[in-house]
Amino acid sequence: MQLNETHDPTLRSWVPGADDADSDFPLQNLPYGTFRHTDAEPWRAGVAIGRHILDLGRLAASAPFDGLAGQALAACAAAEHDGRLNGLMALGADHWHALRLALSRALRADAGQSAGRPLLEAALRPMAGARHATPARIGDYTDFYISLHHATAVGRQFRPEQPLLPNYKWVPIGYHGRASSLGVLPAFHRPVGQTRPPREDAPPVFGPSQRLDYELEMAIYIGQGNPQGRRIPIEDAENHVFGLGLLNDWSARDIQAWEYQPLGPFLGKSFASTISPWIVTLEALAPFRAPLHRPAGDPAPLPYLASDRNAAAGAFDVRLQVDLSTEQSRRAGHPAATLSRSNFRDAYWTVAQLVAHHTVNGCNLQAGDLLGTGTLSGPRPEEAGSLLELAEGGKSPLALPWGETRAFLQDGDEVRLSAHCVAPDRRRIGFGSACGRVLPADWA
Amino acid sequence: MQLNETHDPTLRSWVPGADDADSDFPLQNLPYGTFRHTDAEPWRAGVAIGRHILDLGRLAASAPFDGLAGQALAACAAAEHDGRLNGLMALGADHWHALRLALSRALRADAGQSAGRPLLEAALRPMAGARHATPARIGDYTDFYISLHHATAVGRQFRPEQPLLPNYKWVPIGYHGRASSLGVLPAFHRPVGQTRPPREDAPPVFGPSQRLDYELEMAIYIGQGNPQGRRIPIEDAENHVFGLGLLNDWSARDIQAWEYQPLGPFLGKSFASTISPWIVTLEALAPFRAPLHRPAGDPAPLPYLASDRNAAAGAFDVRLQVDLSTEQSRRAGHPAATLSRSNFRDAYWTVAQLVAHHTVNGCNLQAGDLLGTGTLSGPRPEEAGSLLELAEGGKSPLALPWGETRAFLQDGDEVRLSAHCVAPDRRRIGFGSACGRVLPADWA
Numbered sequence: 001m002q003l004n005e006t007h008d009p010t011l012r013s014w015v016p017g018a019d020d021a022d023s024d025f026p027l028q029n030l031p032y033g034t035f036r037h038t039d040a041e042p043w044r045a046g047v048a049i050g051r052h053i054l055d056l057g058r059l060a061a062s063a064p065f066d067g068l069a070g071q072a073l074a075a076c077a078a079a080e081h082d083g084r085l086n087g088l089m090a091l092g093a094d095h096w097h098a099l100r101l102a103l104s105r106a107l108r109a110d111a112g113q114s115a116g117r118p119l120l121e122a123a124l125r126p127m128a129g130a131r132h133a134t135p136a137r138i139g140d141y142t143d144f145y146i147s148l149h150h151a152t153a154v155g156r157q158f159r160p161e162q163p164l165l166p167n168y169k170w171v172p173i174g175y176h177g178r179a180s181s182l183g184v185l186p187a188f189h190r191p192v193g194q195t196r197p198p199r200e201d202a203p204p205v206f207g208p209s210q211r212l213d214y215e216l217e218m219a220i221y222i223g224q225g226n227p228q229g230r231r232i233p234i235e236d237a238e239n240h241v242f243g244l245g246l247l248n249d250w251s252a253r254d255i256q257a258w259e260y261q262p263l264g265p266f267l268g269k270s271f272a273s274t275i276s277p278w279i280v281t282l283e284a285l286a287p288f289r290a291p292l293h294r295p296a297g298d299p300a301p302l303p304y305l306a307s308d309r310n311a312a313a314g315a316f317d318v319r320l321q322v323d324l325s326t327e328q329s330r331r332a333g334h335p336a337a338t339l340s341r342s343n344f345r346d347a348y349w350t351v352a353q354l355v356a357h358h359t360v361n362g363c364n365l366q367a368g369d370l371l372g373t374g375t376l377s378g379p380r381p382e383e384a385g386s387l388l389e390l391a392e393g394g395k396s397p398l399a400l401p402w403g404e405t406r407a408f409l410q411d412g413d414e415v416r417l418s419a420h421c422v423a424p425d426r427r428r429i430g431f432g433s434a435c436g437r438v439l440p441a442d443w444a
Numbered sequence: 445m446q447l448n449e450t451h452d453p454t455l456r457s458w459v460p461g462a463d464d465a466d467s468d469f470p471l472q473n474l475p476y477g478t479f480r481h482t483d484a485e486p487w488r489a490g491v492a493i494g495r496h497i498l499d500l501g502r503l504a505a506s507a508p509f510d511g512l513a514g515q516a517l518a519a520c521a522a523a524e525h526d527g528r529l530n531g532l533m534a535l536g537a538d539h540w541h542a543l544r545l546a547l548s549r550a551l552r553a554d555a556g557q558s559a560g561r562p563l564l565e566a567a568l569r570p571m572a573g574a575r576h577a578t579p580a581r582i583g584d585y586t587d588f589y590i591s592l593h594h595a596t597a598v599g600r601q602f603r604p605e606q607p608l609l610p611n612y613k614w615v616p617i618g619y620h621g622r623a624s625s626l627g628v629l630p631a632f633h634r635p636v637g638q639t640r641p642p643r644e645d646a647p648p649v650f651g652p653s654q655r656l657d658y659e660l661e662m663a664i665y666i667g668q669g670n671p672q673g674r675r676i677p678i679e680d681a682e683n684h685v686f687g688l689g690l691l692n693d694w695s696a697r698d699i700q701a702w703e704y705q706p707l708g709p710f711l712g713k714s715f716a717s718t719i720s721p722w723i724v725t726l727e728a729l730a731p732f733r734a735p736l737h738r739p740a741g742d743p744a745p746l747p748y749l750a751s752d753r754n755a756a757a758g759a760f761d762v763r764l765q766v767d768l769s770t771e772q773s774r775r776a777g778h779p780a781a782t783l784s785r786s787n788f789r790d791a792y793w794t795v796a797q798l799v800a801h802h803t804v805n806g807c808n809l810q811a812g813d814l815l816g817t818g819t820l821s822g823p824r825p826e827e828a829g830s831l832l833e834l835a836e837g838g839k840s841p842l843a844l845p846w847g848e849t850r851a852f853l854q855d856g857d858e859v860r861l862s863a864h865c866v867a868p869d870r871r872r873i874g875f876g877s878a879c880g881r882v883l884p885a886d887w888a
Contacts, residue, residue, distance in 0.1 A: 165706060167702055170638060176619070176714070177620055179583060179584050181806075181808055194746065206748065228715075228716070229886055231636070259615050260706075264709070266586075267801075270805065271805040302648070304650065361696070361711040361714065362632070363625050364624050366624050
């Protein structure tokens with residue numbers, strides 16, 4: 001994706017709040033989501049701009065755009081009347097670009113006196129009070145494991161003599177996740193399940209998880225898919241990616257530890273996964289590309305995972321952050337505590353490599369499929385993307401500013417993942433946040 | 445599910461072929477599927493009867509049934525115009541029973557002179573020449589590992605000192621599978637991917653899998669789902685199951701062996717999974733219930749996995765069979781070779797236990813979700829449900845009757861899974877078959 005006029009950092013919008021320095025959603029961003037304000041409304045596709053949402057369903061009714069942009073807008077409005085973006089996602093990069101360009105032009109400050117502006121004003125809804133649904137109908141959810149730092153830190157707890165398995169630097173390790181329980185979930189119940197017996201001859205313990213954790217991840221949304229049996233070459237991989245969001249892959253470490261051999265995580269993950277409501281398009285992220293960093297001495301990726309473009313600019317410079325509030329902190333009015341910061345740039349594998357790997361065996365991806373990156377921990381211990389790492393498996397509980405400590409999550413804890421890119425002119429391109437709260441276990 | 449008039453073994457049908465002794469589809473069966481004869485036709489829901497398919501879309505147009513049966517029939521006809529059965533599945537057991545009863549009465553020999561018969565005759569289509577789509581829109585596909593015999597045999601190849609892991613007799617081991625590549629697939633390309641390096645300091649091998657295998661499984665289709673956060677008690681579990689089919693979980697053992705640590709199978713499975721077109725309802729299987737067999741000395745299941753009903757009749761007596769033909773055998777006109785036979789009854793965990801376990805953490809199941817059982821190997825070595833077991837990981841290739849041998853599958857090989865129940869009067873309730881052929885790898 002080349003830089004184009006939609007990336008011009010000098011662009012300003014006539015929409016209130018869009019030009020605020022701390023806004024996640026300036027004119028250069030234009031992320032997509034699904035929203036409504038009351039249960040009586042249908043879900044609709046929208047674009048975030050400043051403190052507003054542009055209602056694409058409403059806008060499409062007046063057919064303001066021609067050509068590919070008009071087709072793309074119509075796909076947003078149609079989408080089975082549920083506001084999901086699969087129709088737009090399936091159209092492909094030319095349509096995505098055309099709609100972005102049309103929206104960018106229509107929302108610019110210098111378009112303020114155009115004949116079309118009343119149509120756009122009529123389609124602006126406040127972001128305040130909006131609720132969000134999962135932006136796509138997610139057919140399959142795959143979770144990867146692309147942070148070398150996370151894999152090493154977790155591996156060290158289980159296998160001190162061999163933290164990193166021999167396949168890690170060759171294979172982008174991934175597994176299938178549960179799609180039904182993934183969504184824009186404001187809260188979920190602490191999972192119940194079996195955990196390891198206290199002694200070898202004792203039965204397993206059954207009850208609420210005692211080692212509930214979060215995982216700081218990014219979500220990759222597939223746009224156009226591929227036919228079964230036909231792989232996507234790495235050179236073409238990003239044309240199949242619609243955009244990125246945030247993903248909290250909540251994990252019950254104790255349930256997982258007992259169940260995961262030999263077939264991998266299952267009930268330790270499948271109770272809930274929380275995503276952010278907004279999808280930032282790959283086009284919006286074009287100014288924030290970064291070279292792929294492989295430590296000196298590491299093997300070169302196999303040819304199907306390598307391209308010049310991927311080496312030069314396959315990564316994304318996205319700043320990530322985890323914040324925690326608790327029942328006690330909210331009651332006392334304390335601000336949330338920042339648990340860690342990391343950067344997507346530090347991952348070992350790129351978005352393009354994940355798509356190429358996922359399809360190399362002929363597996364078909366479909367519009368709306370979600371690929372999780374796995375926990376995005378940075379190279380330093382304080383950049384870890386989970387409590388398992390930060391509190392060293394429970395051995396070093398974190399001290400929170402208001403006096404509590406945390407080895408794992410307690411009922412009432414609320415975790416907020418957020419992310420943004422910063423351009424040289426300090427303008428933000430933000431992802432909003434993925435926010436979820438732990439409710440007590442429901443034994444009923 | 446109680447026995448009722450639809451199970452009466454003396455029932456006969458006026459539909460030609462339904463009463464043939466070797467028919468999989470007598471009046472007592474009435475399995476559901478999705479079919480069409482030409483690309484120009486829409487997919488439609490149908491019921492197999494003898495050598496015919498009753499077109500439920502066509503039948504619904506004349507609204508022959510009242511009440512719950514009429515509602516259920518309408519759900520089959522509506523279903524988003526794609527013939528998928530999710531609408532019927534979501535209605536629940538009372539509706540399923542009502543439609544089965546209405547169809548059974550309408551297709552009986554003694555209904556031959558009824559006023560409604562012309563409507564049914566007009567909706568009968570030949571099974572010959574029918575093509576089938578996946579009978580449900582499968583949101584999530586979960587694969588379990590419920591044969592103790594399979595788990596032990598496979599474990600012995602990797603861990604001779606500890607074939608069965610300590611969790612096996614407590615946890616119904618399962619993992620998430622890939623839904624997009626699962627279907628009624630007549631053929632698929634041999635997968636390409638990374639396999640283990642020949643030496644520790646060498647790069648992995650990249651190319652077509654050399655250890656391609658089949659897995660004999662049953663497929664469990666979820667009917668009514670559960671809300672996220674609310675588990676399904678074992679006593680209620682079977683009310684959430686619509687029916688059973690066959691599943692071949694093709695496996696590239698060499699790709700899987702290199703990739704699967706620490707997060708489980710991924711590309712070694714996700715290239716293709718083949719299901720049978722017909723779903724036999726749980727109600728049709730009521731005469732074939734069997735007690736759950738746990739070897740003496742094994743621990744009792746934890747309370748959430750135990751019920752009197754499950755112990756007394758949680759299993760199903762379903763006879764399973766795997767047949768193989770090759771390019772050479774078909775050219776020479778040889779019949780397919782039967783590789784093994786086993787029985788679903790010998791599994792360690794029951795359908796009800798899988799549903800209770802899957803949801804105990806709050807995970808939501810949805811109508812049309814598919815649970816695979818995992819490879820159903822019997823207690824004797826010749827009852828193994830995969831080549832990995834039958835040929836002992838390649839060490840003891842199978843001799844085929846026409847002179848070829850097989851350690852793993854070759855291009856052109858076609859594997860046919862089939863299953864049936866046999867009632868005391870020798871009447872069959874059959875599942876049809878899940879049939880798929882291996883095409884050469886496509887490197888393009």
